[in-house]
Amino acid sequence: MIASAITAYIAPAAAGSGIPEVKAYLNGIDAPEIFSFKTLVVKIFGIITAVSSSLHVGKAGPMLHTTACIASLLGQGGSRKYRLTCKWLRYFKNDKDRQDLVTCGACAGIAAAFRAPIGGVLFVLESLSSWWRSALLWRAFFTTAVVAVVLRAFIDFCRSGKCGLFGKGGLIMFEVTADNVSYHLVDLPPVIVLGVLGGILGSSHNFILDKILRLYTHVNEKGYRLLLAACVSIITSCCLFGLPWLASCRPCPTGITEACPSIGRSGNFKKFQCAPDHYNDLASLFFNTNDDTIRNLYSAGTDSAFNKYSIILFFVTSYFLGIVSYGLVAPSGLFVPVILTGATYGRLIGMLMGSHSTLDHGLFAVLGSASFLGGTMRMTVSVCVILLELTNNLLLLPLVMLVVLISKTVADCFNSSIYDMLVKLKGFPFLQRYAQPYMGQLTVSDVVTGPLQILNGVEKVGNIVHILKTTGHNGFPVIDEPPISDCPILYGLILRSHLLVLLKKKFFRHSISSDEVNVFEQFSSDDFAKRGSVIRDTINDILLTDEEMEMSIDLHPFTNTSPYTVVETMSLTKAHTLFRELGLRHLLVIPKSHSRAPVVGILTRHDFMPEYVLGLHPFLVGGRNKLLHFRKSTLIKFFSDLCRF
Amino acid sequence: MIASAITAYIAPAAAGSGIPEVKAYLNGIDAPEIFSFKTLVVKIFGIITAVSSSLHVGKAGPMLHTTACIASLLGQGGSRKYRLTCKWLRYFKNDKDRQDLVTCGACAGIAAAFRAPIGGVLFVLESLSSWWRSALLWRAFFTTAVVAVVLRAFIDFCRSGKCGLFGKGGLIMFEVTADNVSYHLVDLPPVIVLGVLGGILGSSHNFILDKILRLYTHVNEKGYRLLLAACVSIITSCCLFGLPWLASCRPCPTGITEACPSIGRSGNFKKFQCAPDHYNDLASLFFNTNDDTIRNLYSAGTDSAFNKYSIILFFVTSYFLGIVSYGLVAPSGLFVPVILTGATYGRLIGMLMGSHSTLDHGLFAVLGSASFLGGTMRMTVSVCVILLELTNNLLLLPLVMLVVLISKTVADCFNSSIYDMLVKLKGFPFLQRYAQPYMGQLTVSDVVTGPLQILNGVEKVGNIVHILKTTGHNGFPVIDEPPISDCPILYGLILRSHLLVLLKKKFFRHSISSDEVNVFEQFSSDDFAKRGSVIRDTINDILLTDEEMEMSIDLHPFTNTSPYTVVETMSLTKAHTLFRELGLRHLLVIPKSHSRAPVVGILTRHDFMPEYVLGLHPFLVGGRNKLLHFRKSTLIKFFSDLCRF
Structure with a gap:
């Protein structure tokens, strides 16, 4: 409720994962507020409260948005509204550098979320960025290298247990320890089945999510935002506390080093109302953090730890809770639920195969995650690298590649990737x-179409004001006409924001034929620097006298004389x-x-x-x-x- | 000598690593013969003979060139000269598809050479390709996934020892087995030193290689190509057989499972004229395949196996042999020598640190390789991923990233990357x-500059022939003049190759105002398809009568009406x-x-x-x-x- 309330009333732009917004921004769509300081703060507190409330949401997407926000604030020279500015940051005050910074920020977010420095770079390269150049690769790589080193230092520092749960798993989050990963031709059919299943489940996941989000939009528009969040939260709690009753108690396996039943936090064997030396396997899945559940599902040598029906029940719950939780007006990620759901049905396939396959069920869970990631997000290389960095098991790579290829191909037959869908749903002109x-x-x-608004090289202030007031265009062609030139020729293109600067500075002269003044003395490039995303000057803020309206401006020095043209x-x-x-x-x-x-x-x-x-x-x-x-x-x-x- | 002879007399384009050629091709430079069938065959046999002669050359670059050749031959529909064509391949007969195929082929080559499917994709993305789009990423990834699966199947098949050396190491070529990679703040200084050293050694490597190649060009031009190869080969042999005499015999360590001294192939302890139970450490480095030497250098728990002076001697030899071997007129790669040289000085730094560092010397060797790769080839992400896939040691990643970043930064201060240098040296207009x-x-x-050759929309055959004979241009603007249009307007752009097709097919008409014929009945897109890289039609092959020279051609249907223009x-x-x-x-x-x-x-x-x-x-x-x-x-x-x- 806290997450929903602060999102709804303080920064609605912080809702959701933020990845579609970043993707749209990197395509050139500068939506308002998505990178503001307010959004940043709400996103951080919102995701902490949302995840700790046991809502079935991930934290990778919001972490990406958080780091992208920080990068963008650096790019616009801090937040002037909150007096957090820094003078040397002004060099980044242009669209290009800001975009580069946001790209690097996004990489850092994923790198930190999964402790996957290379996976982070590749995720942004493959799924988010619209333009990419090698200089950017190198900068993004530098960013994630710093992330890796800092993370490594923190984990080292926290090894003594000073930092709670953080750093317990080391740099590898879900170490897959099956030493002898040997697979043969006989293991290929279940892997292919997993791929196809991942494709089908992934595309239907996207389809259902699309419908649910449209439904939520209607509900939210009617003002029931907090009510909806409360409902989903209650449903989640009901599932968590109610469903384990359906599973029967199982006797603890003998000869294990782990405590059973475990009282502590991340154990695989939760007691949940069972007799001593018994555990409830469904409760073991529900009463853990998502990370620990994934770790349990991935772990090797636990083939008999889970009951088939518990896994099915958990899969269905996880699949649908993941869908209904995403659309809430609160920060929420998709990655972890998708990985978790995939791991569940992967393990299920492993169980169904039984002795027909030599692969460990933990490996099946990894392949299941890969197939569901491929089916929903349609990433290829980045899924492989992220899973590789999550599990530290290189020998599995050929199988992961295969399963991702199949699931992506199958899912692409039905609909588009989840991020494309979300970008479209949000109405960005991508x-x-x-x-x-x-x-x-x-x-x-x-x-x-439409009448074209043209400015003359030396234009009357009144005309400019009129055009700026009556149109919403952001760029205007500048034409030179006789007597300045022999015949009408295209001089260039001028931007609305630059016209506003000229009007604001009252850079006027009395007649068309006045002497030239040195504009370089009156203006510096700072004056034309890109403003923060929140501050937008409008023409109505500028007050001009009638006399000034009759004066004129020489637009030539401020016009981009090399605009791209097509016939x-x-x-x-x-x-x-x-x-x-x-x-x-x-x-x-x-x-x-x-x-x-x-x-x-x-x-x-x-x-x-x-x-x-x-x-x-x-x-x-x-x-x-x-x-x-x-x-x-x-x-x-x-x-x-x-x-x- | 065989490698040099077949390269010099059959296919000179097969010399060197082939990576600069592929890089230039992917930039749009279609140099003759680089992807011909002849080059392919010579490259394959040449690299086998060159590597097996113990020349200090790698095989990764030539493997990349080989696979790129195969891809290109597929793209041009097989080789018509050698009657290896396939009808359905004609769909790829255009520049764009061929370029995509070559990109995927290059990825497959690196993926196969290092058994690094993701590293292969990233290497091509980072170092070779000039344009990249996500569809290509996905195709390249598919290619390398197939490579990984096929490799895995072959290794499985060869596990019984049927295939000689192949497949012995499993999918991981140089497994780094140091289980407990723990590093602390105290390990940072030697890592930074390694990075700086890698940058300095890498840039000087590039500098010396540049000078040596210029020298070789002079020597080769005078016809001493085979003599040069013979000299380098003899020098290499002298180093191999002579230098181990300088190292003293060392007693075999006790308590090791490996045979010592080893008589077999890949052992770490070579006898080389020593007494029983003694070995010569320098001989252990020289008398192995490069791969095995790298494996020995990377292996953990061998801190005392090598003498400091042996390592220094081997480093110097490897550094200079790598440089002098590259420029020979024979297929030769740079990757393996660079990895080997880097591993040597990495291990040396480890030895010099002694007990000041807790890191194993094998890990220092890995970091040394990373730093030298970063210093010479200036790759970032791809080095990290390739090393990760070579060594299967994810915990080392933060250190590898750090060392690569430092070495690249240092080396970039001095000169450009080795591939850029080679592309420039070969005179490609990159x-x-x-x-x-x-x-x-x-x-x-x-x-x-220069007079512009313009064609009219309906042009006389004689004019076209004259223009084609007197200029070397590949594209001509087509202008419509009165009476066809009101005033002269630009109709579009026509290519030389298309004009040649029209002249060859004698698509003429008698007067300017003749009726239109349906060109779509006379031509199919196949007629204008891109030809193989070897076959180049010239205007002199086309014989026309005087009467035909007086006829005219309607160029309109064959003109690209949407050429890009700039003012x-x-x-x-x-x-x-x-x-x-x-x-x-x-x-x-x-x-x-x-x-x-x-x-x-x-x-x-x-x-x-x-x-x-x-x-x-x-x-x-x-x-x-x-x-x-x-x-x-x-x-x-x-x-x-x-x-x-």
């Missing part, structure tokens, strides 16, 4: 890497490629024939959204698969492709 | 990711970004003012080469660091940057 196939039939001019007959697919690969915000469209204005339109992210394009050209909806254009378009596409490479 | 700083002062029109005033830096990120071959330059021709130039890879740009604008050479432009250019750059993100 720019996919590849254009839709039907975009090849359109040219750029087919999607350019209006350019294929939309290729414009999409240009826009996406170069990470642009504005793309100017210039005319093919010379008799018209020097710029005919401006493309932004929204012009490439499939919904928008299909809205403009509804005939493409049905004709997407029409064979009529097939041969021709193949040949045309072929020629277009040849221009690349 | 397009760097980032433009040179001084390019920001230039516009596109500053580098466009002539575009900053060269931004044009470079566009060209590089989109992987273009041609970039059209259009005029700013409308009064001129619709296209003013065409940019290719060569126009972005620093040598070319500096040749055109020599004043930039000295002025690169001038502070005069500093403030202004900073502000301008700032505005340009803002357009992105």
